[in-house]
Amino acid sequence: MILVNKTRRLALxxxxxxxxxxxGGCGGGTSTVESFHPEDVSAKDALHKALTAWQxxxxxxxxxxxxxxxxxxxxxxxxxxxxxxSFEIGEPLDKDGAVQFPVKLTLEGASAPEEETYVVVGKxxxxxWTKAExxxxxxx
Numbered sequence: 102m103i104l105v106n107k108t109r110r111l112a113l114x115x116x117x118x119x120x121x122x123x124x125g126g127c128g129g130g131t132s133t134v135e136s137f138h139p140e141d142v143s144a145k146d147a148l149h150k151a152l153t154a155w156q157x158x159x160x161x162x163x164x165x166x167x168x169x170x171x172x173x174x175x176x177x178x179x180x181x182x183x184x185x186x187s188f189e190i191g192e193p194l195d196k197d198g199a200v201q202f203p204v205k206l207t208l209e210g211a212s213a214p215e216e217e218t219y220v221v222v223g224k225x226x227x228x229x230w231t232k233a234e235x236x237x238x239x240x241x
Contacts, residue, residue: 170225
């Protein structure tokens with residue numbers, strides 16, 4: 102009887118501690134849309150690393166190897182096998198919401214650079230999307 106009461110008391114204490122730690126992590130109201138927007142500097146760095154991986158021959162978009170925080174990419178041209186010769190990232194666009202950058206892409210076989218807007222969202226992982234892919238996804 103004494104052993105059962107001690108076991109129940111221990112189980113109750115463990116449940117209360119677990120519940121307290123779960124609730125403690127949910128406070129502060131930081132789960133806003135803005136909390137998933139990286140700083141301009143880290144967003145630009147993630148975009149640069151993603152495009153450099155493409156330029157250096159990474160076959161398909163997806164995870165950029167060795168990136169910390171992890172960088173994941175969605176780009177239709179890259180997915181369809183286009184090869185990137187060079188790129189030029191502009192200053193962040195003054196938009197509400199996700200961080201966006203204009204980029205000039207020079208693809209192999211193209212007669213002129215193409216203009217593309219990239220959107221960077223998240224913290225870990227950081228997601229790099231073409232604007233079209235981002236819009237198609239419903240804006241995350």
